[in-house]
C-alpha cells in the first residue's frame with residue numbers, strides 16, 4: 001500500500017488517542033521497527049526515546065519475544081479463563097509472584113493499565129464489603145494518573161482531561177503531591193486517618209514517579225512512611241507500577257527500591273516487553289482469602305474476555321526471562337549513568353529546570369519558570385515537532401520533557417537524543433520563544 005493510500009484511509013476512518021484531529025499533522029506511518037528505531041514508509045528512521053508510550057522494554061521486535069509469540073500462536077491462541085487454565089498463565093503468575101515484593105502471591109489478569117487499576121479498586125472495596133465492615137473511601141495523590149476508564153479517572157487528578165466527566169467521577173480523598181512537599185503529604189495523610197480513617201479502604205500511589213502528571217519524582221522515604229501509616233491503620237496500599245514496573249526505575253519494581261511491600265501492585269505497559277496489551281493485579285493472599293466463602297455473593301464478579309490470553313502470557317514470560325538476565329541489569333545501569341552524564345551538562349542550560357533521574361527515566365522541565373503552564377504549555381509540543389524533524393521521538397508532558405528509552409538504546413543513540421534537546425533549547429533561547 002502506498003503512503004498516500006494509508007494516509008487517506010487513516011484520515012477518513014481512524015480516531016487517534018489524545019489527538020485534536022482538527023489541527024494535528026498527518027500521523028507518521030511506521031512500517032517496521034527494530035531495537036530503538038522506528039522505520040517509516042517514506043524511508044525515515046526515528047529514534048524512539050519514549051519506548052512508544054512507555055511500553056517497549058528491551059527493544060522493538062526483540063527476537064526471543066517475537067519467537068515465543070509465534071510459537072504460542074501456533075499452539076494455543078486463546079481459551080476462556082473461567083474454569084480453564086494453561087501453562088503460560090500459571091507459569092507467568094508464579095514468575096511474577098517470585099519477582100514482586102514479598103507477599104504478593106495472587107495474580108488477577110486483565111487487559112491494560114486502566115483495567116489493572118479498576119480490578120485493584122474493586123478488589124479493595126469488595127474486600128472490605130465482604131468483611132462486613134464496608135469502607136468506601138479511596139485516597140490518592142494530586143497529579144496522579146491511573147488510566148482513562150471511569151474508576152481509574154476518579155483516582156487520577158482532576159484536569160483538562162477529566163473535566164467533561166468530573167460530575168460522574170467518585171469522591172476521592174486527595175493528598176498533596178509528595179514531589180512538591182513530602183511533609184505536607186504525610187501531614188495530610190495523618191489528618192485523613194484521624195478524621196476518616198475508618199472509612200478509608202485504600203491509598204493508591206504511583207511509587208516514586210508520578211508519570212503522566214509530569215514525571216514528578218518523589219522520595220523512597222516518603223513511600224515508606226506512607227506504607228507504614230497504611231499498615232498501622234489497616235488501610236490497603238495499592239502501588240500502581242504500570243509505568244515504573246519491569247526495570248524502569250532500575251530495580252524490577254519501584255517498591256523494591258524503597259523496600260516497601262504493598263497490598264496490591266498494578267502492572268501493564270512493559271509486562272509483555274511492549275509487544276501485546278496485558279494488565280495484571282497482584283494481591284496478598286489475605287485479600288484473595290477474603291473472597292473465599294460458601295456465600296457466592298462474595299465472589300469477585302469481574303473479568304474480561306481476553307483475560308490471560310496465552311500468547312500474551314508467553315510474551316510476558318519471554319520478556320521476564322530477558323529482564324532477569326545480567327545483560328538487562330547492565331543495560332539499565334548504563335542508561336542511568338548516561339542520563340546522569342547528559343543532565344549534568346544540560347541541567348545548567350538557562351531553559352532547563354529540575355533535571356532528575358530515576359533508573360532509566362530522565363526528566364527536566366522546559367523553559368524558565370515564568371513560562372511554566374501545564375499540559376497545554378506549547379514549548380513541549382514545539383520540542384516534539386523539532387525532534388521529529390531531527391529523527392527523534394519525544395513527547396513532553398506539557399513543559400516536562402522526559403527520556404524513557406528501550407533498554408537496548410546505545411550510548412550513542414542517547415547522546416543523539418540529548419543533542420536534539422540541547423539544540424532545540426539553544427534555538428528557543430536565541431529566538432526568545434521560551435523566555
Ligand SMILES: *Cc1c(COP(=O)(O)O)cnc(C)c1O
Pocket residue numbers: 112113114115117145146147148206211212240241242243244268269
Ligand atoms: C499508562 C498508565 C496507566 C494506564 O494504562 P493503560 O494501559 O494506558 O490503560 C495507569 N497507571 C499508570 C501509572 C500509567 O502510567
